[in-house]
Amino acid sequence: MMVPAALLMLGALTAVLAPRLLARAQWPEREPVVALWVWQCVVGAVLLCLGLSMLLSAAAAWQAVRGRLFAAAPRGVVDAYALGASGGPWAAGTALALAGGALWTAALLAREVLRTRAGRRAQSAELRERAPLLPGEDPTGARLVVLEGRRPESWWLPGAAPQLVVTTAALGRLKGSQLDAVLAHEQGHAAARHDWLLHCSRALAGGFPQVPVFAAFEAEMHRLVELAADDVASRRYGRLTIALALVGLNEDRGVFGPCSHPQAHVQQRVRRLLAAAPRLSATRRLRLTALATLVPAVPLLVAFVPGLSALA
Incomplete structure (x- = not known):
């Protein structure tokens, strides 16, 4: 039972230390795309630690799970994990708690998706009512929708037929290429599927508000996207x-x-744009991306080292 415990400790350390280390770093402002990838790898590593610990704890608690999990493994691999020696109530309780967390996370993600789809359907219905299609206009094509409004606003409505919505007040404020820049900004969100990052971060932070890495993940996703x-x-x-x-x-x-x-x-974004800080070098961007990619490999290494050592 040492491996499941080690995975839990690794996940807890990552959840506590990673947000603090990233909060002290200065480079995410200059490379938000790399920072987004780093955060995804960190959160993925935490979830992977919990998932692997759940599987191995269940294998230690119940022979049926152990038989399925190690069905194709030699006997020496099973003995290397020492699952049967110290299972009992602790392993069963850990497995059930982690399984409950996994089901809760899946339910929150499903609720977030359903809520978002309902909101999009309502927004689309409102747009169709306030800005109906013109004769000959392709309903499946991307649209720039102009709504009568006193407040300068613009937003991107994702979906099968993505739409950029701007108010007449916004058109009066945006000069020259500024409207094209706003459109490019919103298209950047759509191309990178930032909405899915926001949904996942919101679901994790809402379901586990006491976990520092999930709360920081949500806050940083809203900023970095x-x-x-x-x-x-x-x-x-x-x-x-x-x-x-x-x-x-x-x-x-x-x-x-x-x-x-x-x-x-918004004020911080404007100051950042006007400051025009130079990007990191390509070598450093590649190094940060590679190091982040290795983070989820650590729990895999912890989980598979006993089995690989037995095969060696």
Whole structure:
């Protein structure tokens, strides 16, 4: 039973230490896409630790599970894990607790998906009512939908026929290529499927609010996906253009005042765009990506080392 316990300890350490280490790092502001990948690998490693520990604990508690899990393995591999020697109530309780967590996570993800789909259907119905298709317009094609509105707003509605929605007030604020930059920003979200990252992070943080890595994962996903989409737009239309578009869309909301505001991240995004900090070198980006990819390999190594040692 040493391996399941080691996996649990590894998962707990990763869940506590990884958010602190990433919070101290300065490079995610400059490379949000790499930072998104690092966070996904960290969370994946934590979930992998828990999943592998659940399987091995169940194998230690119940002979039927052990027989299925090690059906194709030689006898020496099973003996190397010493599962039968110290199973009992501790192994069964651990397996059941982790299985309950897995079912709870799956239920939360399903609820998030269903809620999102319902919201999209409601938004689509409202758009069809307020901005019906014109004669000859392709209903499956991407659309730029203009709605009458006094507040400058724009948002991307994902789906089979993605749509960029802007209000007439926004059109009055956005000058030159700023509307194209906003469109490129929202297309960056759609191309990278940022909505799925947000759904997963929201479900994990909502289901396990006391786990630091999941709470930090949700907060960082909301921030980093916006930075990544800003970079997509700025590479096509320039940093100043997308910065001015952000100012135009948000200047009436108190975002840029001295007081704190729920959307204060917009001010930080504008400052980042205007600062134009250089990107990391290609070598460093590759090194960070490779190191992040190795993080989920650590629990796999811990789980498989006894079996591989027995085969050697």
